[in-house]
Amino acid sequence: MNDAILSARGLVKSYGNSPALRGVTFEVAAGEIVAVTGPSGCGKSTLLHCLSGILRPDAGEVVYREQRVDLMPESARARLRRSELGVLFQFGQLVAELTAAENVSLPLLLAGTGRRAARTAALTWLDRLGVAELAEQRPGEMSGGQQQRVALARALVTEPRVLFADEPTGALDTLAGEQVMAHLVRLARAHRTAVVLVTHEPRIAGYADREVIMRDGELADVALAAAR
Amino acid sequence: MSTSHVLLGLLAEGPKHGYELKRAHDAHMPRAKPLAFGQVYATLGRLQRDGLVAEGDRDREGGPERTSFALTAQGRERLDAWLSEVEAPAPFVASALLAKVVVALLAADGRRAGVYLAAQRAAHQQRLRELTAAKLDPESGLGDVIAADFAISHLDADLRWMDTTIARVADPNRGVRS
Ligand SMILES: Nc1ncnc2c1ncn2[C@@H]1O[C@H](COP(=O)(O)OP(=O)(O)O)[C@@H](O)[C@H]1O
Numbered sequence: 539m540n541d542a543i544l545s546a547r548g549l550v551k552s553y554g555n556s557p558a559l560r561g562v563t564f565e566v567a568a569g570e571i572v573a574v575t576g577p578s579g580c581g582k583s584t585l586l587h588c589l590s591g592i593l594r595p596d597a598g599e600v601v602y603r604e605q606r607v608d609l610m611p612e613s614a615r616a617r618l619r620r621s622e623l624g625v626l627f628q629f630g631q632l633v634a635e636l637t638a639a640e641n642v643s644l645p646l647l648l649a650g651t652g653r654r655a656a657r658t659a660a661l662t663w664l665d666r667l668g669v670a671e672l673a674e675q676r677p678g679e680m681s682g683g684q685q686q687r688v689a690l691a692r693a694l695v696t697e698p699r700v701l702f703a704d705e706p707t708g709a710l711d712t713l714a715g716e717q718v719m720a721h722l723v724r725l726a727r728a729h730r731t732a733v734v735l736v737t738h739e740p741r742i743a744g745y746a747d748r749e750v751i752m753r754d755g756e757l758a759d760v761a762l763a764a765a766r
Numbered sequence: 767m768s769t770s771h772v773l774l775g776l777l778a779e780g781p782k783h784g785y786e787l788k789r790a791h792d793a794h795m796p797r798a799k800p801l802a803f804g805q806v807y808a809t810l811g812r813l814q815r816d817g818l819v820a821e822g823d824r825d826r827e828g829g830p831e832r833t834s835f836a837l838t839a840q841g842r843e844r845l846d847a848w849l850s851e852v853e854a855p856a857p858f859v860a861s862a863l864l865a866k867v868v869v870a871l872l873a874a875d876g877r878r879a880g881v882y883l884a885a886q887r888a889a890h891q892q893r894l895r896e897l898t899a900a901k902l903d904p905e906s907g908l909g910d911v912i913a914a915d916f917a918i919s920h921l922d923a924d925l926r927w928m929d930t931t932i933a934r935v936a937d938p939n940r941g942v943r944s
């Protein structure tokens with residue numbers, strides 16, 4: 539695929555002596571939603587952290603629009619994450635002391651956007667996620683599903699080209715999870731955001747265009763994995 | 767699922783001709799197979815014989831498609847009883863999926879079972895993607911969404927079982943026996 543917006547080749551990453559990634563090759567096209575599935579501990583989060591520049595791999599390369607993410611200094615990777623990449627975790631991403639609007643404004647303020655413009659954009663994104671009425675509330679006053687929608691607004695407010703979502707519904711009940719996924723898919727399609735969706739739930743992988751399966755630190759063709 | 771009970775249910779809102787019943791069935795059961803006319807009339811015939819439905823007005827031209835059918839008091843009782851009855855949890859021995867894996871293990875080996883499971887898994891995941899897309903379609907009504915959910919939940923359960931089984935047949939010593 540030449541239209542890959544993000545690709546990785548031969549990624550290796552160990553924690554001490556235990557390997558978490560053993561040579562992973564992966565790519566995602568602009569606007570594509572890819573699910574990364576596999577049992578707990580197989581290395582999904584480690585892969586996502588390497589792809590998004592949170593972790594530096596021990597070997598292999600990560601290329602985002604012709605830039606070697608793995609070779610960038612931490613400051614440049616952080617800048618990339620603040621502007622062109624978005625990250626959504628399972629929970630606990632919001633700053634407890636800040637209101638929803640302040641939380642969503644944060645990435646824009648860090649990127650140098652003026653206060654007023656940041657607030658306007660934050661309110662727009664809260665509205666797109668159906669939580670405009672929560673703008674002045676703090677995370678502690680919201681349900682898990684509401685918090686996750688605010689976190690999604692925060693991940694998308696910079697209009698990233700790639701969104702990384704690590705078990706985004708893992709802490710939610712089925713209906714709240716479904717709402718988060720419906721918003722995520724709708725907005726990713728509308729803004730042509732590529733999504734790397736890590737999940738161990740088949741029904742959540744059903745929201746993706748394509749699924750890749752990990753086993754023991756490797757991306758496995760499921761047929762090969764089964765036949766091994 | 768029992769077609770005769772579904773037809774009783776559809777007649778609960780008022781008498782219908784055979785053709786209207788077929789249309790109502792297909793509209794309300796969007797994931798079920800469309801009902802053949804022959805099956806509608808055969809089922810109505812049995813229900814009539816058992817006193818659960820009765821013929822209502824017949825248009826002058828006659829013919830079965832001009833006859834409307836209405837629920838009898840007995841039919842309403844039967845419908846009520848069916849709605850109150852808990853279904854036996856689906857007997858898993860009937861699952862073609864399980865049967866195939868068992869036969870693959872008997873007739874061949876874990877590898878053969880794994881290859882089948884991998885292909886089946888891909889088909890299941892594909893269907894799950896289609897149903898998820900159908901559910902996200904803004905045109906979908908509540909009936910479509912809950913029907914898609916029902917199918918999705920079952921596929922999800924099958925997929926979990928397949929993932930566990932793929933791991934188990936790949937390494938039979940893992941899990942319960944280790
Ligand atoms: N910070 C860490 N320190 C040490 N080991 C880790 C750390 N993070 C993950 N691991 C290990 O690396 C492997 C892969 O973990 P992870 O990427 O979190 O998998 P997954 O997200 O699929 O559950 C596991 O064996 C896990 O225990």
Ligand SMILES: [Mg+2]
Nearest residue numbers: 582583584704
């Ligand atoms: Mg993880």
